[in-house]
Amino acid sequence: KRLRLAIANKDFTFKAGQWVDFFIPGVSVVGGFSMCSSPGLLEREGILELAVKYTAHPPAHWIHTECTLDSEVALRVGGDFFFDPQPGDSPVKLVLIAGGVGINPLFSILLHVADLHGYREGKGNAYKMGTVKLYYSAKNTKELLFKKNILGLMNAFPGKITCRFHVTQQSSQICEELQPYVTEGRISEKDLEKHVSKDTLWYICGPPPMIESISKLLYNVGVPRNCVFFEKWW
Template identity: 40%
Template sequence: CNEGTKVYLRVGGDIYYDPSVSEPLHDLLLIAGGIGINPLLSILYHVRDLITLKEKGNLEGDKLIPQKVLLLYSAAKQEELICKNEIEKIVSANGQIKCNFYVTQAESSNGLKAGRICEEDIKESFNWLNTHQTKTYICGPPPMITDMEKLLIEQGLDKKTILYEQWWTSAETS
């Protein structure tokens, strides 16, 4: 990029977590593939901050805080799991937050599961989360988003409770 080069910026995104006290209590499922962790990490930080405010007595209304949060986060290799240590700190400090890490191009080790997030992982998620009160956010490669949405609907989630971010489309590259 040189001085005078035209650049295009896009701010914001299509998914965000903005709970309301008028909404029913809910669980939160976050599914990230690769760099798709970024918007979901913002949601995780927001939930962490809401929990902290509640613990300090500076937040009224339990409905703003999800009852349970599960992050399923996949990357090719362990070193590509952005903010893994920070996520682990959040999980260890909050009993209502869990995370499963997946690596697609490495062996299972140190709490990492080998392979992609699959149907069995989605099914296991609902051993902890309540299927009928879970909001789901997905961000990652388009084929992953399509696959995860299909699996979630097969598990009984309402399509309206599944939100996703797709930041790369052919229209944006022109």
């Protein structure tokens, strides 16, 4: 479920890639969800978005079964997994690697990159953004969240934002629109090593075994540890 929250506190901010602690009145368990919208949307419209998978975990269950249009919740931002370049910083390229619902914070970063590109075109003096490549792996194309939005970003910023979807258990026909961007099978060393360069930052989010294997793979091909950032989802 995609949740749009109107933020009442004008001083509330977050960085692309961060998560929120989600406090629900009457629910003792605190939820932890990554933002899937950009800091720019909050700035422009006072809106923040979360995508929450249905589970028995009380906060997620509440969102799917009890949350209504006028529900009020409290939020607290956290997390040191983010991309927040400043105008004077030297340009970097990004490789974003997502597994399953790990796409949420990376989609936020992708939207932030689009904002940076758009802002630069409008103002000319903002942060100069390098290219971004997203590798996104799921069981099948049905489980690829935000796929239409991601295709839209690729069309809006050709050559600047590119994406490769990987599916590991696809049984049905892949639709024509997605076909050119889909690879059957896991993300491999061969896919990643071509992006290795001294000005590339790597962001990985997904199940812990995936993070372990991808980060190990990156260290093996010579990526410095301080260029690899990850967020583990259990």
